[in-house]
Amino acid sequence: MAKRKKQLLSLAGIILLVAVTILICYFFFARKDDNNLLYDDNATVGVLPGIDVDARRKELQDQLDRSMIAFSINTSPVFLNGTSEGNLLIENPGNNAKLLRVSIRVDGTEEEIYASNYLKPGTYIESVKLDKVLEKGTYDATAYFSAYDEANGEYIGETGAQITITVQN
Numbered sequence: 757m758a759k760r761k762k763q764l765l766s767l768a769g770i771i772l773l774v775a776v777t778i779l780i781c782y783f784f785f786a787r788k789d790d791n792n793l794l795y796d797d798n799a800t801v802g803v804l805p806g807i808d809v810d811a812r813r814k815e816l817q818d819q820l821d822r823s824m825i826a827f828s829i830n831t832s833p834v835f836l837n838g839t840s841e842g843n844l845l846i847e848n849p850g851n852n853a854k855l856l857r858v859s860i861r862v863d864g865t866e867e868e869i870y871a872s873n874y875l876k877p878g879t880y881i882e883s884v885k886l887d888k889v890l891e892k893g894t895y896d897a898t899a900y901f902s903a904y905d906e907a908n909g910e911y912i913g914e915t916g917a918q919i920t921i922t923v924q925n
Contacts, residue, residue: 825903825915826852828880837925838889843882844870846899850878854912855904860886860919863896869921877906895921 803809828847835842848856854877860870869888872881897919903912 821853822912825854825856825901825913827856827901827915827917829858829899829917829919831917831919833919833921835886835890835921835923838891838923839885841883841885842921844884845880845882846872846875846884847880848875848877852877852903853906855906855909857902857904859900859902860897860921861900863898863918869895869897874904890921890923892923892925895923897921 803812826849828845828849830843830845833842833844846858848854855874856872857874858870858872859868861868867888869886869890870884871887872884875881898916899919900914900916902914904910905912
């Protein structure tokens with residue numbers, strides 16, 4: 757009889773544990789009901805009267821073009837040795853409409869090992885010598901692309917790309 761009571765208590769404990777687990781999962785992972793969104797009854801569908809849709813579209817496209825930075829770079833450039841040229845293949849695409857400056861820094865130390873001058877849209881740099889001599893090895897680095905307004909030189913923003921530099925000898 758004592759054995760039967762222990763089995764029932766064990767079974768009841770397992771059932772309770774499963775029920776608690778299901779409840780916890782329900783509260784943590786259940787999706788929220790989107791039907792509780794309250795929409796403004798005073799809102800009208802459409803475009804504000806007097807707004808030129810084409811002008812608005814052009815303005816929004818100009819803002820988007822200004823905020824995006826296009827570029828191209830070899831993500832795994834190779835240098836024969838620490839003083840030779842390597843194939844960075846940096847490009848400022850013609851459709852970018854921004855001046856670009858490139859700064860390459862070694863991850864971890866943030867030591868700048870290369871810095872370009874301004875690149876006009878539609879130009880590229882095929883190969884370069886690094887500004888700092890690197891020993892033989894592989895280096896994780898980040899190429900930072902700073903963008904400037906082509907007309908007035910005003911700073912726009914910066915983006916980056918992870919690259920791995922290999923120095924063979």
